[in-house]
Amino acid sequence: MSTPTRTARRSPAPALGGHLTLAGATLIVVLPLVWMVLSSFKSSGEIVSLPIQWLPTSLAPDNYVEAGRTAPFGRFFLNSVIVTAVGASLKVLLALLTAYGLVFIRFPGKKIIFAGILVALMVPAHMSLVPNYTLIAGWGGRNTLWGIVLPGLGTAFGTFLLRQHFLSLPRSIVEAAEIDGAGHWRRLVSIVGPVSAPTIATVALISIVGEWNEYLWPLIIVDTPELMTLPVGLTLLQNIEPGATAWGVLMAGTAFVLVPVLLVFAALQRYIVAGLTQGAVTG
Amino acid sequence: MSASVLTEPSVRGSSKSPDAPDAPREPVRQRSHWVRHRKEYLTFLLFVTPNMALIALFTYRPLVLNAQYSTLRWNLGSDTATVIGIDNYVRWFTDPQSLEVVRVTTIFTLATVGATLLLGLALATVLNRPLRGRTFARSVVFAPYVLSGVGVGMVWLFIFDPTYGALSAVLRVWGATSPQWYLDRDWALVMVIVVYVWKNLGYAAVIYLAALQSVPKDVLDAAALDGAGRSRTFWQITVPLLSPTTFFLVITTVLSSLQSFDLIHVMTKGGPLDGTTTLMYQVYVEAFVTGRAGYSSAISMILFTVLLVMTLGQMRFLETKVHYS
Numbered sequence: 001m002s003t004p005t006r007t008a009r010r011s012p013a014p015a016l017g018g019h020l021t022l023a024g025a026t027l028i029v030v031l032p033l034v035w036m037v038l039s040s041f042k043s044s045g046e047i048v049s050l051p052i053q054w055l056p057t058s059l060a061p062d063n064y065v066e067a068g069r070t071a072p073f074g075r076f077f078l079n080s081v082i083v084t085a086v087g088a089s090l091k092v093l094l095a096l097l098t099a100y101g102l103v104f105i106r107f108p109g110k111k112i113i114f115a116g117i118l119v120a121l122m123v124p125a126h127m128s129l130v131p132n133y134t135l136i137a138g139w140g141g142r143n144t145l146w147g148i149v150l151p152g153l154g155t156a157f158g159t160f161l162l163r164q165h166f167l168s169l170p171r172s173i174v175e176a177a178e179i180d181g182a183g184h185w186r187r188l189v190s191i192v193g194p195v196s197a198p199t200i201a202t203v204a205l206i207s208i209v210g211e212w213n214e215y216l217w218p219l220i221i222v223d224t225p226e227l228m229t230l231p232v233g234l235t236l237l238q239n240i241e242p243g244a245t246a247w248g249v250l251m252a253g254t255a256f257v258l259v260p261v262l263l264v265f266a267a268l269q270r271y272i273v274a275g276l277t278q279g280a281v282t283g
Numbered sequence: 284m285s286a287s288v289l290t291e292p293s294v295r296g297s298s299k300s301p302d303a304p305d306a307p308r309e310p311v312r313q314r315s316h317w318v319r320h321r322k323e324y325l326t327f328l329l330f331v332t333p334n335m336a337l338i339a340l341f342t343y344r345p346l347v348l349n350a351q352y353s354t355l356r357w358n359l360g361s362d363t364a365t366v367i368g369i370d371n372y373v374r375w376f377t378d379p380q381s382l383e384v385v386r387v388t389t390i391f392t393l394a395t396v397g398a399t400l401l402l403g404l405a406l407a408t409v410l411n412r413p414l415r416g417r418t419f420a421r422s423v424v425f426a427p428y429v430l431s432g433v434g435v436g437m438v439w440l441f442i443f444d445p446t447y448g449a450l451s452a453v454l455r456v457w458g459a460t461s462p463q464w465y466l467d468r469d470w471a472l473v474m475v476i477v478v479y480v481w482k483n484l485g486y487a488a489v490i491y492l493a494a495l496q497s498v499p500k501d502v503l504d505a506a507a508l509d510g511a512g513r514s515r516t517f518w519q520i521t522v523p524l525l526s527p528t529t530f531f532l533v534i535t536t537v538l539s540s541l542q543s544f545d546l547i548h549v550m551t552k553g554g555p556l557d558g559t560t561t562l563m564y565q566v567y568v569e570a571f572v573t574g575r576a577g578y579s580s581a582i583s584m585i586l587f588t589v590l591l592v593m594t595l596g597q598m599r600f601l602e603t604k605v606h607y608s
Contacts, residue, residue: 154337
């Protein structure tokens with residue numbers, strides 16, 4: 001009954017305004033990234049030309065080659081891939097095991113352990129900088145890849161998300177396997193894991209993006225270029241390439257950092273958005 | 284339940300063990316609960332201990348150590364430290380630079396949070412309308428939130444370049460000259476705030492959108508029947524209904540704003556003349572640039588206290604105030 005009046009009230013003008021707003025917002029997000037890509041193909045002469053030259057004359061990847069020549073970008077990329085792959089997969093595994101244990105295995109005082117997870121969620125990262133730096137440096141972990149990965153492995157966020165999901169699963173699923181005599185590991189791998197695939201994907205994607213973007217910790221624990229990850233290497237490039245002519249090379253380096261995440265996001269944004277906004281729904 | 288099993292004299296647990304028919308011995312009886320579920324408990328420990336040990340080592344331990352470090356005069360990497368009690372705190376609270384850091388932190392936090400929430404709500408109301416392409420727009424607007432702060436900072440640093448940047452070109456078309464974003468303290472702060480809002484706006488918009496979609500339709504229809512106009516319905520019905528979401532967003536965005544580092548480090552390094560040095564940035568500078576680890580730890584504790592008070596305040600407030608149904 002209310003539908004006709006609602007549509008009748010909606011005149012074309014506000015719809016146009018709405019479309020313009022959406023287009024504007026989309027452009028404000030997209031244009032800086034387009035600017036990055038275009039600039040990464042401009043020669044230094046084109047970068048500093050006045051009035052501004054918006055489009056590059058050639059799409060030759062000169063700046064990408066130059067970025068790789070000035071700093072070991074291939075190495076940065078490889079380090080980032082290793083840190084992300086190892087860090088994210090271990091994180092997901094640890095979160096899975098902990099969440100499974102907290103939900104499906106009998107143990108006294110599980111509530112206390114879960115409270116410990118919640119407290120860890122609230123401890124701000126800056127508190128651990130100096131103590132963890134001292135500890136990892138003491139173990140000889142400066143300028144190593146394991147030194148970058150290790151302190152971030154314990155995961156409260158992933159554990160929390162997976163636990164909340166496991167609690168929503170019907171008990172009968174697991175009980176059938178229990179009667180068949182399957183152990184907890186089998187139950188996790190062959191039943192609980194598969195039915196939780198979307199949530200695990202969410203936790204995995206958030207961990208991957210987080211590891212890839214991680215900056216402050218790798219910045220302080222690594223200072224030799226051979227072991228830098230992409231974000232840290234990018235600031236190295238910033239420091240050794242002063243002056244306006246370097247912008248083309250810097251934009252090429254920035255594309256190395258941003259484009260992989262943009263591609264992952266474009267393909268799997270449903271899971272990522274769901275996971276990152278989960279706190280609002282559960283909280 | 285566990286307590287009753289422990290105090291119960293019967294030794295049900297030992298009935299499974301081979302020597303059950305024998306008279307149960309004292310230790311067995313006391314640990315029967317553990318014996319009965321030993322396999323289960325061991326599995327639990329196997330599953331949970333690695334993660335919890337890492338969290339204890341790299342999250343809890345630093346919490347305690349930071350408090351201890353804050354009482355030391357100690358340079359990072361040095362073997363010797365002097366216990367100086369609360370001198371680091373006294374120094375911070377009496378240093379005129381701290382006032383400046385607090386000023387910058389306050390402006391940065393208020394501006395980023397205010398702009399993120401207002402623009403996020405505005406965007407969400409548009410995204411909530413049945414417009415073509417809104418799903419696409421929602422994804423695009425969220426994208427900057429998942430991007431590296433370092434990468435985003437670098438792109439915008441070039442856009443803000445007063446001579447060769449895109450913004451200066453646009454301003455020139457309008458006959459204006461670009462401010463000295465890199466050299467002027469106030470403009471540098473504005474620049475960092477703008478980029479921070481650009482990066483985080485999508486998060487607030489998506490959360491507001493989810494809340495808007497759960498506003499009951501019949502309430503809005505009733506208001507329309509009573510003759511309330513669009514803007515009146517929005518301000519007097521929708522906005523109050525959104526107050527729990529607004530509150531949640533205020534807290535989460537204040538917390539992340541107070542801890543932001545990447546953008547500031549790439550764009551301004553806290554400068555010029557400390558014009559963009561927030562508390563968080565000061566923690567980093569004191570520990571890893573000037574090397575005064577003890578002093579840095581004291582500032583860490585101060586920032587932690589601020590964050591903790593806000594988090595606890597949120598819990599109290601959520602319990603008492605924001606119930607409307």
